[in-house]
Amino acid sequence: MIKCITFDLDDTLWAIEPVIVEAEKKFYSWLKKNYPIVTENFDILSLRQLMRKTASDNPDIKHNLTEVRIKGYTYIKDLYKLPDDMPLRSYEYFMKYRNKVTLYDGAEITLTELKKKYMIGTITNGNASLEKIGIKKFFDFEVKAADVGFMKPSPKIFGAALKRANCKPSEMVHIGDSYDKDIIGAKSVNMNYIWLNHKKSEYLDIEKNNIISSISEVPKLLYDW
Numbered sequence: 001m002i003k004c005i006t007f008d009l010d011d012t013l014w015a016i017e018p019v020i021v022e023a024e025k026k027f028y029s030w031l032k033k034n035y036p037i038v039t040e041n042f043d044i045l046s047l048r049q050l051m052r053k054t055a056s057d058n059p060d061i062k063h064n065l066t067e068v069r070i071k072g073y074t075y076i077k078d079l080y081k082l083p084d085d086m087p088l089r090s091y092e093y094f095m096k097y098r099n100k101v102t103l104y105d106g107a108e109i110t111l112t113e114l115k116k117k118y119m120i121g122t123i124t125n126g127n128a129s130l131e132k133i134g135i136k137k138f139f140d141f142e143v144k145a146a147d148v149g150f151m152k153p154s155p156k157i158f159g160a161a162l163k164r165a166n167c168k169p170s171e172m173v174h175i176g177d178s179y180d181k182d183i184i185g186a187k188s189v190n191m192n193y194i195w196l197n198h199k200k201s202e203y204l205d206i207e208k209n210n211i212i213s214s215i216s217e218v219p220k221l222l223y224d225w
Contacts, residue, residue: 002192002222004119004165006143008152008176010126012196013135013215014101023097024048030093037080050075064146065127069094099132106216111138113219123161123174125151125181141165152178153185162189175218179203194221 010016024044032039042050054072061067073087114120121141122130130136143161150156158174165172173192176182179201186193187205195211212221 001171002118002173002225003171004121004167004173005114005218005222006121006123006161006165006172006174008174008178008182009122009124009128011177011198012175012182013107014103016101016126019098019101022100023094026097027090027094031090034089035076035080035082035086037082038076041080042076063125063149063151065125066091066146095127095129098127099129101128101133103135104215106214108135110215110218111135114222119165119167121161121165123152123157123176123182123185152176152181153188155185155188158185158189158191162191173222175215179206194218 007013024047028039028044028047051069051072054075055062055065055068058068058071061071070087070091073090076082077084077086111120115138119140120138121143122139123143125145127144127146130139130142141161141164143157143164145151145157148157148160152158161174162169162172169190170192173194174182174186175194175196176186177196177198179195179197183193183195183203183206193210195206196215197211197213200213209221209224212218
């Protein structure tokens with residue numbers, strides 16, 4: 001019997017790319033006003049590339065997107081001898097818009113329905129704030145890569161979720177959009193899974209009754225199980 005459901009966040013409950021694009025635009029305008037020397041030397045794309053390089057160059061913190069972003073901004077601060085508070089100010093401004101997400105159609109109704117019957121948690125590699133987004137009320141716990149020290153698909157982050165829920169793998173189901181991160185990770189600890197397959201990809205090791213194209217399909221799928 002399923003007792004607990006865990007959700008991935010980005011691209012499972014909302015589309016992340018338009019959120020990041022808008023956050024980068026707002027942040028770049030803010031930089032231009034507050035630290036113009038940065039925008040004289042970086043465009044939006046090169047700032048994004050800097051964050052990726054910071055993560056790859058620092059494998060000890062790559063699981064913590066907050067630390068990666070602050071470290072990237074610290075590099076810029078040191079490069080142009082900016083004030084010490086520049087990295088934190090920059091991070092906080094970027095995150096203000098990173099947390100302005102639009103839930104997929106049916107997501108809030110689905111969470112409301114599931115909350116009546118199941119324990120609900122998250123397993124995420126990201127650093128979104130459920131509280132700032134306004135959906136914390138639906139969740140009993142959060143498991144973040146930044147806290148566990150390992151990113152999906154590591155069995156350790158899924159194991160941490162099992163421990164938080166105090167459930168056996170057979171009593172939990174993880175829902176996510178990424179085959180490589182969510183499905184492989186759930187399978188690694190024998191956890192049930194539901195794949196939100198936006199791109200209609202095909203993998204031979206996934207049963208059709210474990211695949212959905214909309215988050216609204218989750219309650220019926222669980223009922224059919």
